[in-house]
Amino acid sequence: MPLSMVNTGRRVRLLTVKAGRGLQARLAAMGLVPGVELEVIRNSHHGPFIVSVKDTRLVLGRGMAHKIEVE
Amino acid sequence: MAGKITVALAGNPNSGKTTVFNNLTGARQHVGNYPGVTVEKKTGRRVYAGYDINFVDLPGTYSLTAYSMEEMVARHFIIHEKPDIVVDIIDASNLERNLYLATQLMELRVPLILVFNMSDIARAQGTEFELEQLSELLGAPIIPMEAQRNKGTLELLDTIVALAGGEKKYQPVKVNYGREIEKELENIIALIEIHGAGREPCHPRWQALKLLEADRQAIEHIDSSEVLDGVRKSIERLEKIFGDHPEIIISDKRYGFVSGACQETVRSTTQSRYTTSDMVDAVVTNRFLGFPVFLGLMYLVFQLTFTIGEKPMFWIEDLFGWLSAQISIFWAVGSTSPLKSLLVDGIIGGVGGVIVFLPNILLLFLAIALLEDSGYMARAAFIMDRLMHKIGLHGKSFIPMLIGFGCSVPAIMATRMLENRRDRLTTMLVIPLMSCGARLPIYALIIPAFFPRAWYGPMLWIIYLIGIILAIIAARVLRSTLFKGRSAPFVMELPPYRVPTFKGTLIHMWERGWLYLKKAGTVILGISIILWALTSYPKKDVYDIDYTDIKNQAAADFYAGVERLNADFNLPPESNLFLKALGAEMKTVEKQSQYYRHEKEYIAAEREKDSLIAELEQGENGRVLSEFIEVRRDITEARRIFNEAVTVGRIKPESPDYQVLQSNLNITLADIERCYPQIYNGVLTYLDRVKAPYDEALKSIYQRRQSEDMTNSIAGRIGHGLEPAIRLLGFDWRIGTALIGAFAAKEVFVAQMGIVFSVGEADAGSEALRIKLKKTYTPLVAFCIMLFMLISTPCLATVAVVRRESNSWKWALFQLGGLTLLAYAITLLVYQTGRLLGLG
Known part of the structure; x- marks a missing residue:
């Protein structure tokens, strides 16, 4: 399911990022690689939201969150 | 070494x-x-x-x-x-x-x-x-x-x-990417060695890796089609094996290498570095609290910048005032030397007008540095992103736009915090629509002149609101035309909160301040000189009105007034004591205006007058003259002290300090009156009914000549030349001329309107100018002036800073032209509609 559907406080594993190659590389550099564990820190169902990955807090735009597949 | x-x-x-x-x-x-x-x-x-x-x-x-x-x-x-x-x-x-x-x-x-x-x-x-x-x-x-x-x-x-x-050797290690990838890397390295590495002088293994990652830059630098072909095949093979792009596998392997190295050498009791940060964030990024906290902080930033900055601004103003006074000493008192005018009006006036903002800019950048270094800025962007996203801008754009209400120059410099060039340029281009502080004097002059008191607040609010709405529309339009393309995907790290270092914050602040000062010293200096020349030249040889005549008339009135004084001082009507003494004073001032203060002619004239007066004091009724001079000096001195205290302290008439000064003045005057009851009123009559009107007349002559000069200057001619175009907006050549000056700095508009209307250099509180404006224009035109000043031509400091920050004249000129056209179109629409509705 897309990351944008995950509720606050849930831990999930990243499967793929459905985005252009440049963006994929950028996200990878920030720690978002397939297989990594994410925790959703804030998802208010409007606007951007916050995830925790490799002990870093990242803000993702809602559009971005739709493109990230997790399980 | x-x-x-x-x-x-x-x-x-x-x-x-x-x-x-x-x-x-x-x-x-x-x-x-x-x-x-x-x-x-x-x-x-x-x-x-x-x-x-x-x-x-x-x-x-x-x-x-x-x-x-x-x-x-x-x-x-x-x-x-x-x-x-x-x-x-x-x-x-x-x-x-x-x-x-x-x-x-x-x-x-x-x-x-x-x-x-x-x-x-x-x-x-x-x-x-x-x-x-x-x-x-x-x-x-x-x-x-x-x-x-x-x-x-x-x-x-x-x-x-x-x-x-060379005491220590660098011994690099290799990240092992696994058999499949390593094999393809070898293939590519071999191809590069045969066909050449292209134009990027780097290590072949790095180059091969980047090519496998399909890195745009790496590919662009390869000339050989054989190499590119080989790379394409390698990528295809790897995609078949892994079912994913090679770059994903490569970054995965890199993380693998890193975590492998850490596993053996780093022991962690896994305590998150975010524990305190998360607690703060629970409030600061909270759905309901986040926005109020953000607004509160922005309000603080604004307050810090524009209230603490106010005092140092006055100091700088005073410093430049003092500097002009010091430079003026080098010329004869009444000199019209072009060099003096260039130095005092052109350079000190122009550069001073820009440097005055330095305290604001330093404080503002101090606040921004604190917000950035502490980690709050990233949170602010998070909070504002939803709102700004609707305009097609980045969350962080909000901060420069807010600063724009103070001054466009630091606002445009603050756009540096935006990483994406499209976001940055869009923000930069719309910032002048946020009505800056320098435009406030224009509104402050015009609104009370044309609108009833109850409308003051709403009118000002409407002007600001129009600016904001236009900025939103302009940003949307720019984003969907010139700066089309998806906005940078919003991914941003939220760093843990940290206490900013003192040194780091100060260095941060000073860097920006220094850039601003350099700007004032170069581009702005140049443009100030050009604008000065435009408003000062060509000079007029013959004035339309014969001012000598008017001056003689004023002098005649003065002497008649002096003669009437005899009655006030119980002197015989035929006594010419005052006529002689005051006449000598007046002639001396006139004579001295042609010389420097230290020149011997200047001093000689002073001595001649002093000895004549001393002689008169010895003669018939001499005591009356001595007392007159003494009382006049005391009253003048008391009034000077009062006026100076009010101007230097910038004390407003309604403040308690003003009351205190006023009562001090009254006490001093009452003392003088008690000592010289017979002549006190006579001296007041002289000062207020004889001398003051004469000075007033001289000033008016000066202002009318100034006005004629301005009309005749290049700026005046441009103003006249613009008239056919701006006529449609309800503007006349006078507004056209003032618009030229407003380009130097918006607040100059008010001063120049003062000059063209012959009331001298006016400020926002000038009643004399308001009366003239009210006689000349309708409220519709007044509104159009404010509208035009709000939208049109950012000031030259803005143009210069956009040029610098965007690294091209193109965007600076685009902004200049675009905003001016927009201003013209909107003002035209408003004026013509208003006229059709019968408002004009």
Whole structure:
């Protein structure tokens, strides 16, 4: 399911990022690689939201969150 | 000296890189731009152990792909400028993510030093490093550091010198990407060796890796189609094996390498570095509280900037006033020397008008530096993103736009915090629509002249609101035309909160302030001189009105008034005592105006007058004259003290201080009256009924001549020339002329309107000017003036700063032209509609 559907406080594993190659590389550099564990820190169902990955807090735009597949 | 070394500092954003850089170089920094891009380039020098070390602070990056401007700049620098040593600043409390960049630096095969910054925080979180072992695994020396406390700087310098001097050898290790990828890498390296490496002078293994990652920059630099063909095939093979793009596998392997190295050498009791940060964030990024907290902080920033900045602004104004006075001394009192006018009106007036904003700018950048260094800025962007996203802008754009209400210049400089060029340019271009502080005097002059008191507030509010609405529309239009394309996907790190360092914040603030000062010294100086020439030349040889006649008439009135004084002083009607004495004074002033204060003619005239008066004092009724002079001096002095206190202290008539000064003045005057009851009223009659009207007449002649000069000047002619075009907006040539001056700085509009309307240099509170305006224009025209001033032509400081920040004249001129056209179109619409509705 897309990351944008995950509720606050849930831990999930990243499967793929459905985005252009440049963006994929950028996200990878920030720690978002397939297989990594994410925790959703804030998802208010409007606007951007916050995830925790490799002990870093990242803000993702809602559009971005739709493109990230997790399980 | 043993030699020169260039050291590049690389690292993730928020790794404390700038603090390390400040520790290494102190204040010996130079800020510029990388050629062709808006990315800031900071360099600094340090002489250590006989080496002249040049440090380059590369932009903060997460990797070395060609994804963002910053990454390209960092990569280009390392590959093309070939620094002797690269120092990678790593946030030790977030090791794995930070080491990802280090793996790529290792592949570039430049001597690398790893700095484990914030090792104190990491230790406090319960992380233990086996530094020696980790250093061996990563193939680079590791220096633990606490940059905030300036610990570890000397150790780093020692290591740099040891590496540069060859006492220490750099022994890089290879990341193993697994059999399949390694095989393809070998293939590509072989192809490169046969067909040539193209135009990027770097290590073949790095190049091969980047090609496998389908890196745009790497591919562009390859000339040989054989190599590109081979790369394509390799990628296809790998995609078949892994079912994914090779770059994903490669980054996965890099993380694997990093976590492998850490597993053996880093023991962690896994306490998140975010515990306190998360608590703060629970409030600051809260759905309901986040926005009020943000608004509160912005209000504080605004208050800090524009209230604390007010006093130093007055000091600077006073300083420039004093400077003009000092320079004026070099000319005869009544001199019309062009050089004096150039120095005083052109240069000091122009540059002074810009430097006056320096306190605001320093304070503002202090506030921004605090917000940025503490980590709040990222939260602010998070909170504002939803709103700004609707206009097609980035969350961070909100801050520069808010600053724009104070002054466009620091606002445009603040757009540096936006990484994406499209976001940055859009924000920059719409910022002048936020009505800046310099436009306030224009509204303050016009609104009370044309509108009833109840409308003052709403009118001002409407003007500001129009600006905001236009900015939103303009941003949307720009975003969907010129700066089309998806806005940068919103991914941003929220760094843990940190206490900003004093030194870092001050350096941050001063850098921006210095840039602004340099601007004032160069471009603005030049344009000030041009504008001065436009409003001062050509001079008029013959005036339309014979001012000598008017002047003679005023003098005649003065003498008649003096003659009438005899009655007030109980002198015989035929006595010419006052006529002689006061006449001599007047002639002396006239004579002296042609000489310098120190010239002997000036002094001689003074002496001649003094001796004549002394003689008269000895003669018949001499005592009356002596007393008159004494009382006149005392009253004048008392009034001068009062006026000076009011102007210097900028005391408003309704304030209690004013009451105190007023009563002091009254007490002094009453004292004088008690001592000289017979002549006190006579002296007042002279001062207020005879001398004052005469001075007034002279001033009016001066103002009318000034007005004629202005009309005749190039600016005046341009104003006349513009009239057919601006007639449609309800404007006449006078407004046209003032518009030319408003280009120098918006507030000059008011002063120039004062000159063309012959009321002298007016300010926002000038009643005389308001009366003239009210007689000449309708409220509709008045509204159109405000509208036009709101939208049109950003001031020259803005144009200059946009030119600098966008790195091209193109955008500066585009903004100038675009906003002026927009202003014309909207004002035209409003004026013509208003007229049709019968409002004009």
